[in-house]
Amino acid sequence: MSDLNTQLVEKYRNNFLQEVKDNVEEGDWVKMCMQCGVCSGSCPMGPYWDHPPQEIFMMIRANKREEVLSSNSMWMCTSCYNCIARCPRELPITHIMHGLAHYAKRLGLAPKNQxxxxxxxxxxxxxxxxxxxxxxxxxxxxxxxxxxxxxxxxxxxxxxxxxxxxxxxxxxxxxxxxxxxxxxxxxxxxxxxxxxxxxxxxxxxxxxx
Ligand code: SF4
Ligand code: SF4
Structure with a gap:
């Protein structure tokens, strides 16, 4: 685990939602998700990755930090914008997914062989x-x-x-x-x-x- 990652784990213990809000591009929006599943149903890549966007947002709130940051999900997003166009809460889902990917890479937690x-x-x-x-x-x-x-x-x-x-x-x-x-x-x-x-x-x- 990198020093920076260790410090972040220590600081945000049991509050991954706050960590995402503070450090991930557009992360503040995650709390607005109402778990309707429209984004996951609209995502053409959904069947090919670990967790579709709705699940990722649910896992962030459930403090599943390791599972989210080491998931291949954010790395499969093709930026097709289907999810953004259909989200009833207008979450910038694509940008959040790319923000999570960038954050995971910076902390050395992104999957190695993706x-x-x-x-x-x-x-x-x-x-x-x-x-x-x-x-x-x-x-x-x-x-x-x-x-x-x-x-x-x-x-x-x-x-x-x-x-x-x-x-x-x-x-x-x-x-x-x-x-x-x-x-x-x-x-x-x-x-x-x-x-x-x-x-x-x-x-x-x-x-x-
Ligand atoms: S479509 Fe929007 S509100 Fe619905 S689960 Fe996806 S991100 Fe959440
Ligand atoms: S922009 Fe990414 S997350 Fe959204 S529907 Fe397209 S592939 Fe899925």
């Missing part, structure tokens, strides 16, 4: 290099994320699609050399660094309050 987490990390690392996503490199790192042999197999299987995309200029093979990025690279890196410092300071101060 493919969608690996993809999120690859996407983030790719974006952080130049401030814009290099689609070719992202696609390749996705193919090879589980090892060289599997990567070659996947790349071979997808070769016709890749060729078609290249011929129709949907993919630029020259992006392998670096690709495009934002003009002010230093400014971009400084902005991200500052945002990360502010976020770390916000959680640290929440522990000390």
């Amino acid at each position: 493919p969608t987490i690996k993809f999120s990390q690859l996407f983030w690392d790719n974006l952080m290099k130049k401030g814009r996503v290099n689609e070719l490199k992202l696609g390749l790192s996705l193919y090879f994320m589980n090892g060289f042999a599997e990567g070659v197999k996947k790349a071979w299987k997808m070769k016709d699609i890749g060729l078609g995309m290249t011929l129709t200029r949907r993919l630029n093979p020259l992006e392998i050399l670096g690709g495009h990025g934002v003009k002010d690279q230093t400014g971009f890196q400084n902005m991200i660094k500052k945002a990360q410092e502010l976020e770390a300071a916000r959680i640290e101060s929440s522990v000390k309050k």
Whole structure:
């Protein structure tokens, strides 16, 4: 358990709802859920993850901290917004799910072998290099994320699609050399660094309050 996680467990003992309210994006809304189940019934990913949104919100109120933060649920959300469009209480469910995912990752509690987490990390690392996503490199790192042999197999299987995309200029093979990025690279890196410092300071101060 990370030091930060230990401190948070100590501070919010038996009050995970308050912890979510203080530290998770849009977490204040969880208390408004009336458990009608419309979001879970509307979620196209519902059958494929541990707990649909309604259950996650119920578990937060029931202090099931470990189960919520180590669940794969938040990592399966595709941001389709079905739940938000239908929630009678107008909860920003999608944002809460992503906020919980971010919080779990920060505390080192997110499940280790979840493919969608690996993809999120690859996407983030790719974006952080130049401030814009290099689609070719992202696609390749996705193919090879589980090892060289599997990567070659996947790349071979997808070769016709890749060729078609290249011929129709949907993919630029020259992006392998670096690709495009934002003009002010230093400014971009400084902005991200500052945002990360502010976020770390916000959680640290929440522990000390
Ligand atoms: S639709 Fe809204 S009120 Fe109903 S269970 Fe889902 S989050 Fe709660
Ligand atoms: S936005 Fe996420 S949680 Fe909501 S219905 Fe779509 S996949 Fe499910």
